[in-house]
Amino acid sequence: KAGVTQTPRYLIKTRGQQVTLSCSPISGHRSVSWYQQTPGQGLQFLFEYFSETQRNKGNFPGRFSGRQFSNSRSEMNVSTLELGDSALYLCASSPGPPLTDTQYFGPGTRLTVL
Amino acid sequence: GESVGLHLPTLSVQEGDNSIINCAYSNSASDYFIWYKQESGKGPQFIIDIRSNMDKRQGQRVTVLLNKTVKHLSLQIAATQPGDSAVYFCAGVPNAGGTSYGKLTFGQGTILTVHP
Numbered sequence: 001k002a003g004v005t006q007t008p009r010y011l012i013k014t015r016g017q018q019v020t021l022s023c024s025p026i027s028g029h030r031s032v033s034w035y036q037q038t039p040g041q042g043l044q045f046l047f048e049y050f051s052e053t054q055r056n057k058g059n060f061p062g063r064f065s066g067r068q069f070s071n072s073r074s075e076m077n078v079s080t081l082e083l084g085d086s087a088l089y090l091c092a093s094s095p096g097p098p099l100t101d102t103q104y105f106g107p108g109t110r111l112t113v114l
Numbered sequence: 115g116e117s118v119g120l121h122l123p124t125l126s127v128q129e130g131d132n133s134i135i136n137c138a139y140s141n142s143a144s145d146y147f148i149w150y151k152q153e154s155g156k157g158p159q160f161i162i163d164i165r166s167n168m169d170k171r172q173g174q175r176v177t178v179l180l181n182k183t184v185k186h187l188s189l190q191i192a193a194t195q196p197g198d199s200a201v202y203f204c205a206g207v208p209n210a211g212g213t214s215y216g217k218l219t220f221g222q223g224t225i226l227t228v229h230p
Contacts, residue, residue, distance in 0.1 A: 033217070056217050103148075
């Protein structure tokens with residue numbers, strides 16, 4: 001079974017631009033979570049989607065948003081990019097209820113904001 | 115709120131030794147924990163998990179111990195190999211299966227270096 005895939009793997013943007021990252025979960029998994037990883041803050045939860053609905057959200061500004069499609073694929077968007085948004089963005093999928101807790105991660109998208 | 119922390123940021127061992135990586139948590143409501151391994155340039159890889167109704171769980175060359183009294187868990191790696199060199203994270207889930215909805219709280223990580 002293929003793992004979680006994320007595209008693109010690397011991205012370079014400038015301040016003020018916006019970016020969209022994509023995640024395809026493991027086949028059959030219906031829950032998708034997003035995390036931001038930085039050297040200073042570690043891994044921080046952004047949001048989680050299940051059945052096209054955001055069920056949980058971390059403490060990030062409204063510039064960070066996401067959505068999930070009917071095939072469980074998910075995208076996250078960051079608008080008005082800031083230098084501090086440079087990070088590794090990780091997507092994780094899990095089967096969905098009742099097995100919602102074990103998450104499997106993709107390789108991440110490395111975003112650099114100049 | 116939930117927080118998960120690690121005692122040591124780095125751990126250096128010789129190939130063949132056993133490694134022990136520790137993690138402390140603060141939220142007594144956490145009832146599910148996961149250990150992940152992250153190699154350079156890759157996403158975290160699931161190693162083993164444990165629920166709060168267990169004290170110990172074993173996998174292939176790995177054992178996780180959970181001490182709810184002192185809110186501590188550890189990952190033991192037997193016969194450590196150079197390929198085990200990576201950053202290891204513990205993650206906790208408060209109210210697992212309830213309203214946590216995909217939210218893992220991660221510790222800062224321990225860098226394990228295995229010398230041949």
